[in-house]
């Protein structure tokens with residue numbers, strides 16, 4: 053399976069440096085405003101949260117600042133990323149960072165035990181994303197949330213202009229990296245992501261676009277009709293749903 057490094061022709065250290073340098077603009081005030089309103093409002097005070105393909109661990113550090121006493125897990129397939137993340141401070145949160153190939157390995161969590169799983173700029177590189185999505189669905193608690201942020205398809209001209217004007221890549225690098233990465237970054241449309249989430253058993257709760265290149269989706273495991281009915285019956289006083 054291709055990796056971010058093989059696709060972009062960069063070393064682990066290059067990718068690490070790029071993720072660290074661009075973190076503040078990728079997770080700026082707009083992101084946290086959306087997060088607070090659409091994700092944070094549904095989380096318990098001390099949530100269990102997982103970041104898949106966590107890179108240098110900076111999103112987990114940001115979450116630790118907002119949720120003291122939370123339990124955090126970060127998984128990444130690149131040793132340099134996990135090593136960087138392990139030396140960050142997570143305050144009073146309990147953070148565990150580990151090497152894991154999320155595309156092929158199960159998540160080391162019991163079923164229904166996680167309140168939030170995040171995945172940012174990772175899933176598009178997987179040859180087949182449904183296995184990882186099934187694992188995310190499995191570990192989420194009832195009502196748990198999946199925050200997916202990933203590249204969406206853009207016309208070639210727009211994509212190259214984005215690399216030149218927003219990422220500020222010098223012309224030669226913009227052309228070299230742009231043509232090389234275009235197929236990977238332009239794999240899925242917004243509709244494709246929506247379809248994938250539904251096909252993997254998620255109900256889409258919210259979505260937004262804070263950058264031209266990426267879309268953010270908030271989803272929760274779809275409750276099968278029989279389970280929804282059981283939950284409904286459990287809360288009616290006699291255990292019998294009222295007649296319509």
Ligand SMILES: C[S@@+](CC[C@H](N)C(=O)[O-])C[C@H]1O[C@@H](n2cnc3c(N)ncnc32)[C@H](O)[C@@H]1O
Pocket residue numbers: 055056071075104105106107108127128129130133152153154155156171172173174177
């Ligand atoms: C573009 S970086 C994004 C890092 C981080 N999510 C962020 O937004 O800053 C992609 C990360 O996904 C990791 N990755 C790629 N394939 C993976 C896999 N199969 N399992 C776990 N991590 C993976 C890479 O090592 C890299 O750290």
